[in-house]
Amino acid sequence: MILGVRNVTKRFGGLQALTDVTFELPGGQILGLLGPNGAGKTTLFNVINGVYAPEAGHITFRGKEITGWPPYRVAQSGLARTHQVVRPLNELTVRENVMVGACFGRERHSLASAAHVAEDVLNRVGLSERSRQITGSLNVAQKKRLELARALAARPHLLLLDEVLAGLNPTEIALMVDTIRRIRDDGVTILMIEHVMQAVMSVSDRVLVLDYGILIAEGRPQEVANNPKVVEAYLGNPAMAQKLLADEAG
Amino acid sequence: MDAWRQPGCWLTWLGVLIGGLAVVLMRDNTVRELAFTLLMFAALASSLNIMMGYTGYVNFGHIVFFGLGGYTGFYLISQRGWSVYSAALVGGLAAAALAGLLGSAILRLRGAYFALATIGINEAARAFVNNFTPFGGPTGMFVNFSEYAQYGGAAQALWLTYAALLAVTLMTLVLSGMVRHSRFGLGLMGIREDEDAAVVMGVSAPRFKTAAYALSALAPGMVGTLFFFKNGNVEPGDAFRLQMSIEMLVMVMLGGQGTVLGPVLGAVTYERLRGFLLTSPLFKNLHLAFAGLALLLIVLFVPTGVVGWLRARFPRLRRLLA
Numbered sequence: 023m024i025l026g027v028r029n030v031t032k033r034f035g036g037l038q039a040l041t042d043v044t045f046e047l048p049g050g051q052i053l054g055l056l057g058p059n060g061a062g063k064t065t066l067f068n069v070i071n072g073v074y075a076p077e078a079g080h081i082t083f084r085g086k087e088i089t090g091w092p093p094y095r096v097a098q099s100g101l102a103r104t105h106q107v108v109r110p111l112n113e114l115t116v117r118e119n120v121m122v123g124a125c126f127g128r129e130r131h132s133l134a135s136a137a138h139v140a141e142d143v144l145n146r147v148g149l150s151e152r153s154r155q156i157t158g159s160l161n162v163a164q165k166k167r168l169e170l171a172r173a174l175a176a177r178p179h180l181l182l183l184d185e186v187l188a189g190l191n192p193t194e195i196a197l198m199v200d201t202i203r204r205i206r207d208d209g210v211t212i213l214m215i216e217h218v219m220q221a222v223m224s225v226s227d228r229v230l231v232l233d234y235g236i237l238i239a240e241g242r243p244q245e246v247a248n249n250p251k252v253v254e255a256y257l258g259n260p261a262m263a264q265k266l267l268a269d270e271a272g
Numbered sequence: 273m274d275a276w277r278q279p280g281c282w283l284t285w286l287g288v289l290i291g292g293l294a295v296v297l298m299r300d301n302t303v304r305e306l307a308f309t310l311l312m313f314a315a316l317a318s319s320l321n322i323m324m325g326y327t328g329y330v331n332f333g334h335i336v337f338f339g340l341g342g343y344t345g346f347y348l349i350s351q352r353g354w355s356v357y358s359a360a361l362v363g364g365l366a367a368a369a370l371a372g373l374l375g376s377a378i379l380r381l382r383g384a385y386f387a388l389a390t391i392g393i394n395e396a397a398r399a400f401v402n403n404f405t406p407f408g409g410p411t412g413m414f415v416n417f418s419e420y421a422q423y424g425g426a427a428q429a430l431w432l433t434y435a436a437l438l439a440v441t442l443m444t445l446v447l448s449g450m451v452r453h454s455r456f457g458l459g460l461m462g463i464r465e466d467e468d469a470a471v472v473m474g475v476s477a478p479r480f481k482t483a484a485y486a487l488s489a490l491a492p493g494m495v496g497t498l499f500f501f502k503n504g505n506v507e508p509g510d511a512f513r514l515q516m517s518i519e520m521l522v523m524v525m526l527g528g529q530g531t532v533l534g535p536v537l538g539a540v541t542y543e544r545l546r547g548f549l550l551t552s553p554l555f556k557n558l559h560l561a562f563a564g565l566a567l568l569l570i571v572l573f574v575p576t577g578v579v580g581w582l583r584a585r586f587p588r589l590r591r592l593l594a
Contacts, residue, residue, distance in 0.1 A: 071472065097474035105472075111465035113530075122462045125455050126474030133274065133455045172473060 024049040024180055024211045025070070030079030032062075032069050032235075039065045040076070040235045047180075052202070052212045054226035054243070056219075058255055062235040063215045064106055067182050070213075071103050072096040084179060100128040102178035104169035106185045106215070112158040119157050119168055120144060120175045127176020139175050147171045147201060163194050170198075174205065181205065183214040187221055199225055223247065231255065274453040281449035284533045288314065288445060292438040296431070304434055306547075308502065311434075312495055313543050315441040316516075317523040317535035318448045319491035324521070325529035326457055327484045328464030329379070332517050333390030334492060336397045339511030341367030341493020343407050346500045350413045351406075355422070356429075357436060360497040364440075367493025368486040375485035379478065382467070391514070398512035412507030433502045437495065444491040449532045451487070460484055461530070515560055519546075522563045525570045528577030537578055542566075 025047040032040040039062045047053050057063050068074045070081055072093040081089045088096055102123070111119050117140045124136035124143075131139055144150045147167045152160065160168060166186055173181055183202070187195050199221050206212055216222035222229065223243040231239040231246060233255040239246050246252055253260075275281045288311075295307040320334045345363025348354040354362075378389040402410050423429035451457040459480050462470035471477050500506040519542065527538025542563075549559040574581050583590050 073468075073472070092476075093471045094474050094476045097472060103472060105469065109466050109469035111462055111469065113465055114461060118458065118461075122458055122470065122475065123473050125458055126462075126470075126476075128474075133453075133458065136455070176474065 023047065024084055025213070026080075026082040027066075027070065028080045028082075030066070030069055030076045030081065032065055032074060032076045038235055040069065043079070043232070043235070043237050045230055045237065045240060047211060047213060049179075049211050050206070050209065051227040052206050052214065052225055054222040054229035055213060055215045055232065056222065056229055056246075056252075057232035060234075061232040061255075063232055064184055065235075066232065067103060067184055067213075067215065070096075071101055071182060094126070097127060097176065098130070100176075100179040101182070102127060102173035102176040102180075103182035104166075104173050104184055104186055106188070108162070108165040108169050110157040110160070110165050110168055112156070114157055115153070116149060116155050116157050116160065116168060117141070117144065117153040120171045123172035123175035124177075127178065129177050136175075139177075140171075143171045143175045146174065146204070148197070163190055166190065166198075170201070174210075178210060180211045180213065183212060183216075185215050185217060187216055187218045195221055275446070275449035278449065278453055278532075281453070281532050284536055285442060285445055285449070288536065289438075289442060292441070296435065296438075301430075304431070308434055308437060310540055310543050311437050311441045312499060313520075313523060313539035314536045315437070315444045315491045315495050316520050317527070317539045318441075318444045318532075319488045320520050321524050321529055321531075321535045322448060322451055322460075322484055322488040324524055325531065325534070326451060326460040326464065327481060328467075329481065329485075330383075330387045330521070331390050331488075332387055332514070332521070333392075333394045333397075334488070334520055335512060335514065335517040336390075336394050337367035337371060337489035337492035338496040338499075338516070339401070339508075340370060340397055340496075341489070342496020342500045342511055343401060343506060345493070345497025346413055346415075346506045347407060349419065349497070349501055350415045353419075356433060356498065356501050359501075360436060360440070360494045363497035364490045364492075364494035367489040367496075371489035372482055372486040375482040376478070379481045379485060394512055394514055394517065398508050401508045401511065408507075410508060412505060412510075414505035415501065430502060433498050437498050440491060440494045440498065445532065445536065447487065447491075448535075451484075452532055456480070456483070464530075515563075518560075518567075519563055522567050522570075525567060525575075525577055528579030528581075531577075531579045534577050534579040541578075 023046050028044050030040055030043045043066060055063050069076045072091045075090050080087060083099060083101055120140035120143055121136040124131045124139040144153050147170055149164060149167050149171060152164060170186060187198055190198060195218060202225055226243055228241065229243050229246050230237060231252050238251045238255060239249045292311065295303055320331060323329050323331050341363040344366040345359040348359040348362060349356055374393065378386060381389055401407050420426040420429045423432050459475045462475050463477050463480060467477055523538035523542045524535050526542055528534030546559050549555040549562055
């Protein structure tokens with residue numbers, strides 16, 4: 023088991039963002055994290071990588087308790103993530119962005135070896151010809167790839183991907199899904215938040231579904247897709263709808 | 273080190289070295305005084321640039337390190353009989369240590385809040401020195417004329433101080449270039465561009481920012497000691513002028529923040545303009561108004577300064593002006 027989340031609770035004032043979330047992630051898998059907007063998926067990422075401290079619960083990473091660690095320490099121990107809204111270092115070149123990941127991630131490269139890592143990773147995500155450009159000049163799809171490249175340059179054990187497919191066109195999605203699979207095959211465990219249902223169902227080994235901060239389902243993609251609770255979370259309760267309609271008519 | 277292979281770095285260093293040595297050869301007191309001011313501004317602006325240009329933290333209190341470092345060094349010279357060289361070194365180290373302490377407290381603040389805190393520190397430092405008897409309180413301290421004997425007379429002492437300042441300025445510029453092209457500098461620039469993103473990538477921002485703040489305080493402490501030694505006296509009003517902090521900001525912005533050459537270029541340009549404005553009968557009391565106006569125009573129209581503008585205008589210069 024590479025990541026363990028036990029009874030994690032996170033509140034923002036009166037808003038209960040996460041309630042008693044518990045799950046485990048074995049090494050080498052791709053775990054999809056699903057849920058409607060506002061379900062607490064990104065909050066869960068933020069709690070796992072130390073941006074927020076949880077009110078209760080524990081997070082273990084590779085056997086070590088990392089609850090309450092600052093994000094840079096979590097990153098240095100081999101847990102990298104991407105952001106839903108891209109956060110490029112705009113005035114730096116694409117290569118320098120990726121070098122930040124390599125220099126300060128798990129392997130703590132020197133500047134010279136970080137440059138090699140950056141070229142290698144940019145090749146893998148298909149950005150090598152942009153390497154010398156200023157990052158601000160990239161388009162959204164390229165910035166999403168850059169987010170991924172920066173995280174990969176850290177050579178993480180575990181990668182948290184926050185909606186890397188959102189806003190991409192079908193061709194770009196296919197490319198990205200392919201890239202994600204190859205990352206997994208290189209031995210990196212992946213936890214991914216995704217809304218593009220078809221993609222996440224095909225790429226994930228297992229999926230979790232979060233609704234109003236509560237884990238409502240867990241299992242293989244097909245099982246979860248047919249789980250009535252999940253259908254309800256996304257589409258509402260069909261029985262309840264019938265009843266309300268009947269009440270209104272009566 | 274990478275910096276030695278960057279033309280933008282070593283051309284700057286070489287330029288300052290040749291210019292500085294040429295002044296020594298000329299043996300002209302007026303030229304020396306002018307060069308002293310230029311070098312002082314270049315060193316102060318370059319050190320401010322480490323915090324402001326590389327790390328992205330606007331600091332209105334840079335002059336505090338000049339003042340307190342200078343006071344410490346001057347105290348050692350005038351009251352303890354130290355030589356100006358070791359006093360300058362200790363003045364710089366004292367300023368850096370103070371920045372390290374202050375930094376761990378106020379560097380939790382970001383953006384405008386940090387900038388405001390640095391103004392507060394300037395006023396606090398002035399009030400402290402005004403009431404601190406070992407530093408002479410409001411009247412300050414002065415150097416006994418006999419002190420100059422060990423340097424071969426007052427005239428010779430001024431030349432030696434100038435040479436020391438040239439060395440300190442070059443050291444600052446080398447430091448600036450080395451930071452700019454190092455792993456540490458990459459972390460700082462990550463913090464400048466997006467601190468939260470940098471932290472998520474593993475940059476230990478608190479440690480990096482404090483280190484940058486301490487590093488940026490080293491040169492002002494040394495320059496302060498040399499400047500007050502040259503003047504022969506020090507008093508609180510001279511040591512903690514908020515307007516000098518602002519003038520330094522203008523120099524960095526004018527030349528181009530985040531580059532090695534920029535602050536030097538900005539320092540020279542601003543000093544020449546200031547010299548012109550101060551001596552012109554029409555503008556003589558308006559040079560600060562001009563500084564404010566210049567800052568406004570730069571922020572509005574060329575936020576990257578002269579060097580940044582040149583880089584954007586002529587992409588081929590990009591490598592040269594790193």
